[in-house]
Amino acid sequence: MTKPFIRTLNLKDYTHGDSQSRQAFSEEFAAGLKDIGFIILEGHGVDHKLIDKNYELWEKLFSMDTETKQKYEGIDGGQRGYTGFGKEHAKNRTVGDLKEFWHTGQELPHGHPLTSEYPSNVWPDEIPELRKNALNFYRELERVSRNMLEALAMHFDLRKDFFADMLKDGNSILRSIHYPKLDESMDPNAIRAAEHEDINLITLLVESTASGLELLTRDGEWMEVKAEKGQIIVDAGDMLSRITNEVIPATTHRVVNPVGENTSRYSMPFFVHPYSSCLLETIPATVTKDNPEKYPAITAGDFLYERLVEIGLIKA
């Protein structure tokens, strides 16, 4: 058997290519998600200055003292604003991850009919520049996600906007994470991010500031996922797995503690979620005699709620 590998794809092949190169991009993307669960994306057009600026500002935020950060904690079960160190744990684990993070969600224009559906974003008074930069980054990642999901629709012979329509005014989340340096006060059984699958459709991860991300291959082996500057890592979550009847499985991954130099780590996963009332229904073409329908339909909002309880962010 050939050793599994992580494909590197160029989004321009889809956005600027002829129909042959668009089809090839779509097939390679789907094959990457099926074979190993992750692909690396180049040519996405997200300005590196915007990524650097976001890292600079989020680092500044996490360097504020705990008391200041706690002013922004506990908002809608951690769906917005700050979540303190050790609060989130992977499904089926009790020990918390060695991380603190901040959630930025969808920001709809004033008076939009869905404004009451989503909790409002929380912005720190101490860093006024953050709002504009985080929201610009969020919009750019939404744009890239839409392109990726269009390409995936092509693979399943669905209309172009089948998945992309789910993102319109969707509930995507930008999670800015700080994994502090390890120290003696930390639980020796805890790791930066214990093994888990993402809840959402797909996740986009611009390159982090240090290594540590690993995926679990279909053969049950841990494999490092490395991205160079300017690359975006893309993986599939449980919602995509559910509507594709597990033809595209959600891939287990984790972030391990540093072994060499004890450095802190920052990362910014963008979790692509549909709007809350969107019905997650199995795509008929993914149901076959050998792969009978596995899940009943559920709304994205109900599914998310179940999973937030499981990972400790919402108390049922």
Ligand SMILES: O=C(O)CCC(=O)C(=O)O
């Ligand atoms: O920090 C990372 O590189 C990945 C984090 C992650 O997998 C998550 O927050 O779901």
Ligand SMILES: [Fe+2]
């Ligand atoms: Fe994850």
